[in-house]
Amino acid sequence: MLLDMRDYYTPGEVAERFALTLDTLRYYEKAGLLRRVERSPSGHRRYRTDDVELLHLVRCLRDTDMPIARLRDFAELVRAGDHTVPDRVEVLQGHQRRLDERIAELRDRQAVIQHKIDYYLGVLAERTPEPVEETI
Amino acid sequence: MLLDMRDYYTPGEVAERFALTLDTLRYYEKAGLLRRVERSPSGHRRYRTDDVELLHLVRCLRDTDMPIARLRDFAELVRAGDHTVPDRVEVLQGHQRRLDERIAELRDRQAVIQHKIDYYLGVLAERTPEPVEETI
């Protein structure tokens, strides 16, 4: 049962894993979100563990609306070497802060919307003046 | 001290109140998010309390990423009359549900990002092996 110990992943595998299209994957590379990915002799991409890990983070950051431009800046820090770790931390912490704010905003807006729903439900209750059912 | 009891608002006032541009305000009207707004004899828009209230809700829904198309559908329900209140409730409740999901997703992603931050902080701590300061 030949365990497949390849040390790389094909574009199809990576795309599926992160629920991205091949186009998006290539777009991210062009945009500088990934380093220039390795190739097989035939020119097909080979994603290394490093790429996949970075892509995992990229996915999280995109899912939370970090713009491509900021992601590229972050990726450049990664490529620049270990001495940029403090800068990377700062970028990520800034993002977390913005996320906290965004979540708080969503909650606030939700409250306003809930008021409207409750108002509507009140209107409905009035319109159908169903007698309160009493348990004897 | 002549209290200004106008029963309408100018475009400028409305735009400022909701932090929208005049262009966006007109765009929303064209897009069907507001009913065709009244005009002064000179052709300038006059927003009524109704418009302002709807716009307030529209603002909340846009701030929480409801697409323009769905907002237009909602606005059409509003225009269609009181019998659509149950439908409106359903639209709003559906949106609340999606918001709950979105918030949950943001939190999940935040956790992943926090792991990365912690990992980086670990790397940094190792690199500068500061002796633990002990309180005597």
Added chain:
DNA sequence: ATGGGACCTGGAGTGCGCTCCAGGTCAAGG
């Protein structure tokens, strides 16, 4: 009467993040 400011119109332009396409290469299986 003149200048400024708020507003009007229709339509073009922008930025973002993909998404699609035509035409091509390569490797494996029947």
Added chain:
DNA sequence: CCTTGACCTGGAGCGCACTCCAGGTCCCAT
């Protein structure tokens, strides 16, 4: 040998939500 499928390229196109613009009107204060 031929087909199939996975992948390649550069570049065009798309959907969304605005945003900007030129050229115009109206009204009020100096």
